[in-house]
Amino acid sequence: MTFFVGENGSGKSTLLEAIAQGAGFNPEGGNRNHNFSTANTESSLHQYIRLSWLPKVTNGFFLRAESFFNFSSYIDTIAEEDRSSNVYEAYGGKSLHHQSHGESFLSLFTHRFQGRKRALYLLDEPEAALSPARQLALLRILWDHEHSGRSQFIIATHSPILLGYPHATIFNFDQAPLAPIRYEDTDHFIVTKEFLTHRERILEELFKENKD
Template sequence: MDWPNPAEHYPYNLPAFNGLSELSIDSAVTFFVGENGSGKSTLLEAIAKRAGFNPEGGGRSNRFSTAETESSLDNHIRLSWLPKVTQGFFLRAESFYNFASYIDELEREFSTRYAAYGGKSLHQQSHGESFLSLFTHRFRSRGKALYLLDEPEAALSPARQLALLRILWEQEQSGQAQFIIATHSPILLGYPKAAILNFDTSPISPIRYEDTEHYAITKQFLNNRDGMLKELFDN
């Protein structure tokens, strides 16, 4: 990582990036956690752009654009893989509608029968169904693949978050897939032996699952819902 000098404007002035020169992501499944605005989605987007994926979502061959809102962070990072990644996908929950529309356009032109998306338009499925169709059918690779997921839980019920954990596990067994996931979900964060990187520290640092705010607050709420709500509403 090679930040501009001076790094006074967003996103280079985020505390998570302060003093950060290198970030090793070695685990098959790595989670980015942190408050909104901490930089996790911004870094995920920059990795996607450097990997050659569409910054609005998709893989290397998906070329569409509705608005240029991404940061310039990708210009100041360098990626290194062994072996080199040539396949993968970038999921952005916030722009998934645009991606689904793009796939519809391809279907009208080439009539692929939505082979990689469950056999029908992603728009003809519920939000959660379309996400799972993508995960189940599109996340298949014959070579090393990198999958970048930005808040996939946005469209998934708790039961379907568990289904995603199963998909992550199946892909990990192939030895060909690596996942980097920005999330707020304590269910997804519970994936066994995953690495968790905390963007609420300066700079980014590893954190145990049980030490995350996501786990602690959820556990406290489930164990003492009435007490937490009373304290919240009475003050």
């Protein structure tokens, strides 16, 4: 279980996208069997990295929160073109567009992610649609997968809840070169703890008028 953390623009999503492309996954989301493109926005980083597996894994999934709507539309197109298929079975039995944003994410994690085969799962800000309670539900899903011994997860996130996953490796993108960081040393943990502990003081300081 590996997490990427850092400020916006630090390169977390760019590297995750490059890993996805190196693994053969669709750069806008999905796996090797999903072929759709709505915008040519991918970086060229994947051309300069080399992935190594032992054994090599070809199963898995790449979740991009920002393009999940497009992925959901793509699945609807497949279902419309082949009405005899059970394409929705892997997504909770119905169109992802017919579920709330959070429900569709959790349906994907629950039904599409299966631990029967070795798989690589790449998640870019999976907390984007999840309430705190459902982030906890995702932690349980991750736990079950990890203990199956057949799944590897690399997750780019801003969520202090997800980052609290026990014994995970966290790489800090706010320093060069990249290096592991303790959960308690991440800005996500420090800022969240400080806000929850001293909310009134922080808000007073944040909203005070500039008298200079």
